[in-house]
Amino acid sequence: MNKTFQKWSRWKSVGLPAILTVAATFIGCQDEGNNPDPGQPSTLAPLHTQGTQWVDNHNQPVVLKGVNLGNWLLQEFWMMGQETDQIGDQCSLEAVLDDRFGFAERERLMDQFRDNWITDRDWDLLDSFGINVVRLPFIWNLIEDEHNPMTLRDDAWQYLDYAIDEAEKRDIYVILDLHGAVGAQGWEHHSGCAGLNEYWDNEEYQARTRWLWQQIATRYRDRSAVAAYGVLNEPWGTTPANLATESIELYDAIRDVDADKVVILPGHSAGIDAYEKPEDIGLTNVALEMHFYPGIFGWGEIGYAVHRDWLKCGVDGNGGICEWDARLQEKNVPFLVGEMQPWTGLGLELGAEITQATYDHYGDLGWASTAWSYKLITNEGGQGSGRWGMVTNKETLGLLAKADTWTADCNAWDSTLANACTTPATEFTPDRSGINDYYFVVKFGASANTGALDVTVDGLSIKNVDTGEELLINGEFGSSTGWTSWAASTLPTLNFAATDPAKLPAGSDGTALHMTGSDVNGGIYQRISLDASATYRLAGTFKRNDSQDTWAEFYLVEAQPVNGIDVLVEGPFAAIDFNTASKETIETLFNAFGDMAYDIHEPLRDAMTADQRSALFDLPDRPLNVALQETADQVTLTWDASATPEKTTGYNVYRSTSLASGYQPIATNLDALVYVDTNVSATQTYYYRVHAMNEQDESFASDVVHTALKTIPVPGLIEAEDMSNMLGIQIETCSDIGGGENVGYMDPDDFLEYSIDVAEAGTYDIAYRVASGGGSSGDQAFQIMVNGTVLDTQSVPDTGDWQNWQTITGTVGLAAGVQTLRIQVLGGSWNLNWLDLTRSVVP
Structure with missing residues (x-):
């Protein structure tokens, strides 16, 4: 997996020549009767870009802090407690409703849903969270007549106009986000149609999307409450290079009708490197976008530590947000963190604190940021330890x-x-x-x-x-x-x-x-x-x-x-089967989305409207010179005091049986600079790290120390996470047969090492269990080395997904005895679950 992140129709087609003919005159195709006055001039200052900053009409920096209005103008069924094996995306629902009730009745039901998911009370609640921007995800057929391509719907602008009007009344900007393009720009359900991804190979769909953005830009180019146009959401169904090319074509189409509005170019799951420096290729008023989900989608584990490491740039100060800031400085372009989720599963108070700290740190860099998401419905209700929504339904x-x-x-x-x-x-x-x-x-x-x-x-x-x-x-x-x-x-x-x-x-x-x-x-x-x-x-x-x-x-x-x-x-939000539910049952559900009582994340609202910035992540220095002494029945740890005693009230000791994951606290808030662990087994390798701590924060971890390494017998299976040493690798939950964990987030120059004990010298067949969503970068993925000698070199194929597993094979010659086997990473973007060494059969 790449170190950036991982997340989780029925299209009317006309002949391609006809589309291309129309595409040459996009603007003349719109029905002026469907394009009435978009509203009064905005009271909000128009925004543009200056270097890496978002600025107003006086060139003063503006920090955009907000939230997404997810599941409103493009449905995501997990967000309303309705994801089932039968229906999990908007296209599937539309097809079922069309088949059962007809197109007109489908449209009425969809309007009923939209009229209830977000109402006037929601705009007041949004304002109460202290935000100044909303990102507005929408699907293409909200605006384009799906039965008459490149023709506006009669009601094309009712929901975008409503959103912009209500936001502007409260001094809130709007970022328009095309979350689902015609043909779908990815495989995921949140493109509107799960498993489709036909956008990239279909010029008709690309032409219709350029036309669509020209209609939007023509309508809202003079509406300064519209901060920017987000041309495509998470368009990961193609290569980074092709994404950059197609996104710039959308930019060019917009610039034909709107010379000034900020255009947001989307990053790939592999990052933003495919884009040249915008000013070098004549692009103006552009920003770049990525989605960051620390603790989620394989990026570590939900908790304090993953957010600390991200926001404080890691032990060396060059990782996390600092690494991304350096990339943006090089490209001299502003940034939008279009999606993030810094409060879920953390407990209400800690989640609120970390969210405030996240907005603060992003704001320090001038980044705009919008959390996912404002509203979430679950079957059981209640905020629990922190849902994905600022508001949710009350507990049933x-x-x-x-x-x-x-x-x-x-x-x-x-x-x-x-x-x-x-x-x-x-x-x-x-x-x-x-x-x-x-x-x-x-x-x-x-x-x-x-x-x-x-x-x-x-x-x-x-x-x-x-x-x-x-x-x-x-x-x-x-x-x-x-x-x-x-x-x-x-x-x-x-x-x-x-x-x-x-x-x-x-x-x-x-x-x-x-x-x-x-x-x-x-x-x-x-x-x-x-x-x-x-x-x-x-x-x-x-x-x-x-x-x-x-x-x-x-x-x-x-x-x-x-x-x-x-x-x-x-209760009212129990999952229903849209294939069989009566129209009245569907209407009751949709109406309930507007009538329900909310469980508001009050600590989050307090944190986001606080007068003072968060005090979280003012870290003590980590302990140095951790030393370990091992005897048959105990392990003694010692360390030097933190260099910041004014920030330190004690020390926490963590232990694991794996180098890279699974650390659990075994001693907390120690006054002494020594700890004796007596709960040990002579047959197990233990890994330890020590943190300085205070009332609210915990330092980065000390260097890891370990007891004597227990070797892995060869021939045999080596689980990838059982390394004795590594650089740059992360562990994540594995969905391969047998479950467990895999290693990922590979980059060139990373490595893994394993202490092995080879029973007999000779030739061994070696099987590698690998996965990659696109194939390893570069010509080669990794080398197998022992004592500096390269024994095998492999590339990793595109297996279709980061958790679609395949076995590739090689052959190595090994001497007998204890030795260190090293996997040297040459090209990134692949995962490893295990390697299995068996004695080669001699003919």
């Missing part, structure tokens, strides 16, 4: 408690349900009047390929708060009495009388329910009767153990669980 009764293994606060949970790291259990009141039957469901699961369920639960209880009456039967377990098993897909293995002390959750009475398995989703349930006039309290304990890519959820639902059907939250 259905989900009573939840933990998972990917949320920042869930790294190692062993807690009561009241302290569940994703959704803590609280007191609740039934949502139906009178006395009714409900089903209490314990649902655990693990993802396919990468998941490993290993959770124990004990002491489950639902009590009437006033009377103390217990509603559950056999919540202490020891047997299956009172419980019925159920599976949405594959049932986990259930042990109702688990007694292994190492697996029992804190507070267990000695026996617990233990659920295990991979690629599973199911659990147990029992029926209980609840009174709407009473208040109830859910209690219990549960423990993660060695689970990976796992969830543990506790539901209260009205319908009895049925095998083969998942248990999800009931």
